[in-house]
Amino acid sequence: MLQDHIIKRRAQLRETLGKELLVFDGAMGSQLHIKGIRPGERPEDANIDHAEWIVDIHSEYLESGANCILTNTLGANRYHLEDSSYSVKEVIDAAISNAHKAIEIEKARCNRLGIHRNTYMFYNIGPIGQLLQPMGTLSFDEAYSLFKDQVLIAKDQADAVLIETMSDTLEIKAAILAIKENSDLPIFASMTFDENQRTLTGASPLTAVTILEGLGVDCLGVNCSLGPKELEPIVMEILSIATIPVIVEPNAGLPVYANNQTTYNVSMEEFAKYIKRFVDAGVSCFGGCCGTTPEYIRQCLSLIEDRTVARRSVRKKTRVASGIDCVTLGEKTIVCGERLNPTGKKKLKEALLAQRIDAVLQEGLSQVKAGAHILDVNVGVPGIDEAVTMKKVVYALQEVLSVPLQIDSSSPLVLEQACRQYNGKPLINSVNGKVAVMDEVFPIVKKYGGVVIGLTLDEDGIPETTEKRIEIAKRIVDCAEKYGIDRSDIVIDCLCLTVSAQQDAADKTLEAITYMTREMGLCTVLGLSNISFGLPNRLLINQAYLLMALQAGLSMPIMNPLEKPLMDSIDAFEVLSGHDVASSVYVDKHAADQVHIAGSQHIAKTSIELEARIDDEDSSLTQIIVAGRKGAAVDRVRFELVKSDPMQIINEQIIPALGEVGNRYEKGTIFLPQLISSAETAKLAFVEINNEIAKSSTGPKRGPVVIATVEGDVHDIGKNIVKVVLESYGFDVVDLGKDVPVQRVVEAFKTYHPKLIGLSALMTTTVVYMDATIKALKKEGCDCPIMVGGAVLTADVARDVGADYYAKDAMESAAIATRIIPE
Amino acid sequence: MSIKSEALRYLGHSGQSIPEDQMQLVDAVIEETIAVAEPKTVHRIFSIERRDDSIYIPAEIDLNTKDIKHLLAQSRDVMLIGATLGLSIDRKLRYYSKTDATRMIIMDAVASALIEDVCDTLQASLPFEHYTFRFSPGYGDVPLTMQKDLLRVLEAGKRIGLSLTSSLLMVPQKSITGIVGIGEKDMQLKRSCDGCKLMDHCEYRKKGTVCYKITS
Known part of the structure; x- marks a missing residue:
């Protein structure tokens, strides 16, 4: 139960914040080192081992003029305290009791002096100390x-509560949600940036502010890592974009050992001089981080009169x-890629049904390469677990791409689950004028x-008039406001x-x-392609309408x-509308454009045209593969397909080429990058041939082979090499990724019915998971051959963990696969 | 130059002629790796106190293993080092793992060479002449669990963003921790494969080379 005095103080704090300066304390750790804690000792243990030191440090800060003190709990989590003799609860209770004592001492002191001060105790949360997936192995949950x-x-x-020293926007989101869902604590959230003005995980100040404001914290800011001088540009940027109060706690410069x-x-x-500058610029709270002392706080206050x-x-x-990355709408034209949507796309639908997330990912990669700023993600296929699939796809996209995503589903459940684990501030697609939909979706948005x-549609469908559209938009904005969602x-x-x-229309x-x-001052989006339905050369209509819509304000x-042509039109529009200052983007992208004569632009289709495009020196596909010339492979295969049967190309050209490459690699006349270039080239050739085979719907692929880097292991370079080499031999590979939980490998065995399972582990510490994975597979009755590899693996270790095959390198994995999987 | 030759060695290059397009690619990836990397280092130097047969330093870490004691036998001080190329390289490698496997493996090797170079550069910038080689948890008889203590003493998470997974792997991946002795005179300590768990089936040794940088 919350006691009345705490309820009152929280209300008071919320009232004061942003109006009256809040003064935080300085460093705890540095002060503890002065008192006698050794490098490497856990400061949290001192709450119990040296309670009097902690009370003293708090008291000194309160006396120096700070009115907000932080409990000594930065690392008071289960992971940090793993080897501590104290439990999380013991440490936190002691830390809070120490802070209480200091506040009582300060109260008594003030009473003696006949003054009244409001002081606040902030519970301090720091980073867990392990990185979240996909960088590390810790899950969001x-x-x-x-x-x-x-x-x-x-x-x-x-x-x-003050969450501090955070680098990862997803980790701080987990902390904020944990606080919001389990308490009524006001939340102050502060992140750490380095000298290139990004957090260690790559977030810019703009990104951090956007996400934190979205999550509804009470105050946001920056602490640690740098001194006040280096922090100044970051602080000023935050002040120019944050619409809520800002906190700043610099280090006393850089450490000198x-x-x-x-x-x-x-x-x-010097510290105080900068703090004064920050306060004049509009900072609501300040304090100090590493290396600051009560004297630093006192010095700052001596400069601040108001x-x-x-x-x-x-x-x-x-x-x-x-x-x-952060994308601002309403300035430059922003392109949202629409292709990650199975409606009308047979291949994508199949990939989603078969849970081939890698194939789905490729659809995202190609759009970003083509210039998309945001990707729409829709995985709605009948018969699929949409929420689970959405989470997988969003994760896979965020693992390799930095564009924001547009979560697209008609199911509020899917939206909720995807938004929860999404790293960033998502674009949510969508609500409409129907009250029931808004009541379901707005709480998720908030x-x-x-x-x-x-x-702009409602129970009556899409309106025909402009007025009705406006009316619905107003209804949406009004209803959002009731849920506390700003019109922006x-x-x-x-x-x-x-x-x-x-x-x-x-x-x-x-x-x-x-x-x-x-x-209405609102930003707008528009799905373009509907406009041209039923007309020939739809691109032409789309292109014209795109420009008209942009001109209208889209x-x-x-x-x-x-x-x-659509992307090119936007480049031109940006110049003509003045967004592309000095036409610099346009010139960059189009300086080398060739002006085409009408009709020469379409993709070469006939053998004569293909022949013309093929270099004279490429006498065969075999040579292209051996030389690893990726760019030349696809055209050459198309050319060959005109005159030869697909299987003939595989058997007479690709397989001999791979044999030659393998020989040269074994003999040491070529080295790894050449082997991989050749493998990638052969893979491209296979993809092209498979496309042809798929047309005549014959010839099943070889496999599948399921591969994974085992749980706990994040080193997947070797597994990735195996993947490329296997694919170059035409095997169908399902790559489960790295740090793959035991259970997911078991599920994959059931989902994909593989002909071979490949597991890799790099370290002795992770071979145990390989063992566990194989045991779990066998327990589930897996009769599929299991092949293992990785730096610490040997034939003996492979046998000990119960594997059927040991592959010392990627070439050997291909040899094993070729042997046991019939064509 | 040394980054390139080291990277080529990691890639298994042993004198084959490299086609020009491959060489250009290697050069381009070296340039890209250096541009993307965000190298950071942290180091602390502690004086060594010797009592009985043990060594002590004023930090919460126990360095008393046979191999470390041997390493530091003639050292006055010990330097603990943490270094990383940051998460941006991990991210780039993940991207290439989905888009361009050739670049991926070259960048992996270049980054490994670069992080060694970052440590060498740090050591060269400090006012000491005589170092032992860098020893890391996981080598010889030094348990991987020592990484935890080492990172805590260095405050490596806060200072340079270097952390461990629960299976004690370092993240970011292109990171190094090291224990280095500092002494008055040349300590005549060379790195060797003795004590390495992989010695009997090491791919580098089969090719007549080693996995670490060979210094004169």
Whole structure:
């Protein structure tokens, strides 16, 4: 139960924040080292072992003028305290009791002096100390649970919580959700940036601010890592974009190690000078991080006369983000790639049904390469577990791409689950004017801090008039407001109809876009391709309508970025509308353009044309593969396919080429990069041939082979090499990735019915998981041969863990696969 | 130059002629790796105290294994080092693992060479002349669990973003921790394969080379 005095203090804190300067304490760790803690000792243990030191340090800070103190709990989580003799609860309870004592001492001191001060105790949360997936091996749910443990202990005792020194936007999101879902604690959230103005995981200040504001923290900011001088540009940038109060806690410069001691290189005078500057610029809270002392805080306060927080005026903008990049709508034209949507795409539908996430990923990679800024992700296929698949696809995309994603589903459950684990501020597709839909989706938008697309349709369908569209948009914005969602987090899709069916409707959509943009100040999106349905040369219509819509004010077309003429039109529009300053992007991209004569641009189709495009020196596909010339493979295969049977090409050209490459590699006349180039070239040839075979629907692929780097292991380079080499031999490979839990390999065995399973492990510490994986497979009755490899594996170890085959390298894995999987 | 020759060695190159397009690719990837990497280092130097047959330093870490004691036998101080190329390289490698396997393996090798170079450069920048070679947890009789203590003493998570997974692997992947002795005179300690668990089936040794950088 929350006690009244805590409820009162929290209310008071929320009231004070942003109006009156809050002064935080300085370093705890550095002070503890002065008192006698050795490098490498756990500062959290001192809450119990040296409680009096902690109380003293808190008291000194309170006396120096700080009115907010942080409990000594930065690393008080299960992981950090693993080898400690104290439990998480013991440490946290002791830390809070120490802070309480200091506050009581300060109260008594103030009473003696006849003054009144409000002081606040912040429960301090720091990084877990392990990186979350995909960088490390900690899952989002585990991270959440580590934070939740702490919150449950602190929630009725502390006045607020300060999350500090965070680098990973996903980790801080887990912490914020753990606090919000389990307590009423006000949340202050601070991240750490390095000298290139990114967090260690790559988030810019803009990205961090966008995500943290979206998640609804009370105050956000920056601490640690750098001194105040190096932090200045970051602080100023944050102040220029954050619409909520800002906290700053710099280090006393950089650490200097000498004579077994650590000192910091910025004097308290210089430190205070910068803090004064930050306060004048509108910072709401300040304190110190590593190396600062009570004297630093006192020095700062001596320069600050007025404790009123300086006013800033910042306009909210429509922004979405990944954990790395942030995209602002309503400025330059933003392209959302539409292709990750199975509607009308047979191959993608099949890939999703077969859970071939890698194939789905390729659809994302190609769109980003073509210039998409955001990717729409829709995995709705009948008969699929949409929520599970959506999470897998979002994870796979975020593992290798840094563009923000647009989570697209008609199921609120899918939206909720995907948004929860999404790293960043998602774009959510969508709500519409139906009350029931808004009531289901807006709480998700609010909780996970997204931007949502509002479709201008309702129970009566898509309206024909501009006025009705405007009315629905207003209804959406009003309803969002009731859920506490700012209008900047709403973007409107004015929906276009098919022009061949309703010719005057094209213009109505554009009128609505203009109204939303000019009169309502909203950003707009539009799915383009509908417009041209039923007409010949649809691209031409799409291209013209795209330009008309952009001119009407459209912020983000949802379109196919692989259609180059559309992308080119946008490049031109950006020049003509003044967004592309000095035409620099345009010149960059188009300086080398050839002006084509009409008709010469289409892809070569006939053998004569292909022949003309093929280099004279390439006398055969075999030579292209041996030389590893990836760029030449596809054209050559197309050329060969005109005159030869697919199987003939494989047997007479590709297989001999691979044999030759293998020989040369074994003999040492070529080395690894050449082997891999050849393998990739052969793989491209196989893909092209398989496309041809698929057309005549014969010839099953060889495999599949399921491969994985085992649980606990993040080194997957060797496994990736095996994948390319196997694919070069025409094997169908399902790559489960790295750090693959035992259970997922078992599931994959059941899902894909592999002919061979390959497992890799690099370290002795992870071979145990290989053993566990094989045992689990056998327990499930797996009779599929298992092949293992990796740096620490030997034939003996392979036998000990129960593997059927040991492959010392990628070539040998191909030899094994060839032997046991019939053609 | 040394990064390139080291990277080629990691890639199994042993004197074959490299076609020009491959060589250009290697050069391009070296350039890209250097541009993408965000190298960071942290080091602490502690004086060694010797009592009975044991060594002590004023930090919460126990260095008393046979191999470390041998390493530090003639050293006055010990330097603990943490170094990393950062997560940006991991991210780039993940990207190439899905898009361009040739670049992936070359970048992997270049990054391994680069992180060694980062440590060498750090050591060369410090005012000491005589170092032992760098010894790391996992070598010889030094348990991998020592990584935990080493990273805690260095505050490596906070300082350079270097952390461990629960199976004690370092993240970011292109990272090094090291224990280095500092002494008055040339300590005549060369690195060798003695004590390496992989000695009997090492791919480098089969090719007549070693996995570490050979210094004169």
